[in-house]
Amino acid sequence: MNKYITKTQIVANLQCPKRLWLSVNAPQNGSVDDNVASRIDDGNALGSAARTLFDGELITGHGDAAIADTLASGSDTVFEGAYLANGAIVRADVLSKVKTGHQLVEIKSATSAKDSHVVDTAIQTHVIRSSGVDVTSCSVGAVDSTWVYRKQGNFDGLIKLIDVTERVEKIVDQVPAWIEGARQTLAARSCPNVEPGQQCETPYPCEFRAFCNADQAKPAVGSPSHSLPKPWKKPLSEFLAQHPQADWKDVADDLLNPLQQRVKWSHISGSKYHNIAGARRSLARRSAPFYFLDFEAVSSPVPLWVGTKPFQQVPFQYSLHNVDPVSGSLSHAEYLPDHADNPVRELAERLVGDLPDEGTIFVYHATFEKGRIKEMAQEVPELADQLLALLPRIVDLLPITRDFYYHPDQGGKWSLKNVLPCVAPELSYADLDGVHNGMDAVTAYRDLLTNGQTEQVRQALLSYCALDTLALVYLWYSLRGETTE
Ligand code: SF4
Numbered sequence: 336m337n338k339y340i341t342k343t344q345i346v347a348n349l350q351c352p353k354r355l356w357l358s359v360n361a362p363q364n365g366s367v368d369d370n371v372a373s374r375i376d377d378g379n380a381l382g383s384a385a386r387t388l389f390d391g392e393l394i395t396g397h398g399d400a401a402i403a404d405t406l407a408s409g410s411d412t413v414f415e416g417a418y419l420a421n422g423a424i425v426r427a428d429v430l431s432k433v434k435t436g437h438q439l440v441e442i443k444s445a446t447s448a449k450d451s452h453v454v455d456t457a458i459q460t461h462v463i464r465s466s467g468v469d470v471t472s473c474s475v476g477a478v479d480s481t482w483v484y485r486k487q488g489n490f491d492g493l494i495k496l497i498d499v500t501e502r503v504e505k506i507v508d509q510v511p512a513w514i515e516g517a518r519q520t521l522a523a524r525s526c527p528n529v530e531p532g533q534q535c536e537t538p539y540p541c542e543f544r545a546f547c548n549a550d551q552a553k554p555a556v557g558s559p560s561h562s563l564p565k566p567w568k569k570p571l572s573e574f575l576a577q578h579p580q581a582d583w584k585d586v587a588d589d590l591l592n593p594l595q596q597r598v599k600w601s602h603i604s605g606s607k608y609h610n611i612a613g614a615r616r617s618l619a620r621r622s623a624p625f626y627f628l629d630f631e632a633v634s635s636p637v638p639l640w641v642g643t644k645p646f647q648q649v650p651f652q653y654s655l656h657n658v659d660p661v662s663g664s665l666s667h668a669e670y671l672p673d674h675a676d677n678p679v680r681e682l683a684e685r686l687v688g689d690l691p692d693e694g695t696i697f698v699y700h701a702t703f704e705k706g707r708i709k710e711m712a713q714e715v716p717e718l719a720d721q722l723l724a725l726l727p728r729i730v731d732l733l734p735i736t737r738d739f740y741y742h743p744d745q746g747g748k749w750s751l752k753n754v755l756p757c758v759a760p761e762l763s764y765a766d767l768d769g770v771h772n773g774m775d776a777v778t779a780y781r782d783l784l785t786n787g788q789t790e791q792v793r794q795a796l797l798s799y800c801a802l803d804t805l806a807l808v809y810l811w812y813s814l815r816g817e818t819t820e
Contacts, residue, residue: 342424342459346451350534353527354542366545390412391410391429405418414429427440433472439470440496454506473498478646480645482645484642485641486641490637555580557743559583560580564748597741610740614740614815615816618815624691626696627655628804631650632650639784648706651678652780655689670682682711696729697730699733751803751806751807755810758813767795767798768794769791769795770795770799771799
């Protein structure tokens, strides 16, 4: 066990004593979040960027060494300073001497000061004050999402300071009890008995959800509670809360909207719902040639390239399939940069070059592709007319699929990953090497940016994105009751 109680442990105990106890006594039962590496990278980048905005000294050691270095620092501003009081240790992102005392700044990868940030800051404030430093004001350093990165290495304006002193003062007196609570949890010999509930998701998704839910009676796969698509109206929610294991026949039709009724019919009959005539009518209005497009995009609280904003989704890759309307032959174009520069201009140039002036561009979940194209039009104004002309040609296959197709194996979901195994079981994301979903793609791309281009990672990215658009081609045929043969 650690010698000191940390802020992370105090916060974990506030969320759920079982979480804290498990994190110390049985951490192997937690599952690692796939996004955790990216979040750590983003947090480190934000911390580094924030430090350029102050003139101060960074404390790099750990434990007692960090405490000693912080005490010995003669700097008016200290980054990552370590403060110890009453057996609790905290590290402050920024602590600066000001006229009235000291200002504490907690840097957060968020655009506002949330209650959970104020709790963090109150814990820091209590421990730092108890260690003898007079913290007189507290701020959350949040990201200004309207800020534009204009000059390499200049992050002036990226962080906006939100004064939370009043909010901290309202709760800071509770911190000694929070520390004592965490101490008692850590001293317990057995795991606290806590039932899963809302605390498992908020303020942070708990890493022990799979472990704690293992004994819970979950709705059976394919049951109404598992597979009825949301949103649920109140009477349906109430019925399923009272009858979590209800059979499909128990769910009255008047509790369901037309889509949910189709899903019910499909599960009762064990058959797929497929309105081929309706899908054909919807798709017949689209003019050839037919293109199938998918972007992958990356975002970060600290912009990766000059000219972009915090959290901006920057497209770095696309796949584009084309079906010849006469021969039915398939051709493919794609883009993935072979450098670490901002890919947007090159991608936009390639995209307008790969797409002729006419025809339909099918996508899945059009809001995403349309949003990226509009942003590219702003970033590359000389191509704006060509890019914006693509928008009215974009057709979203998602609502068409939702209207005209459902297979019980979809489990009430219409993501491409749920639909594809039903319409084209011969295509599988599981067969791909290394990149199986959008998050994997972002991680792989960031790997290319950080560690340089490797053929293996490039191929994994290209294969994944190509499968996304090939899946759209198969879906397009399948919706119309045709095959790709
Ligand atoms: S999953 Fe829920 S009940 Fe289990 S430790 Fe986490 S917060 Fe507590």
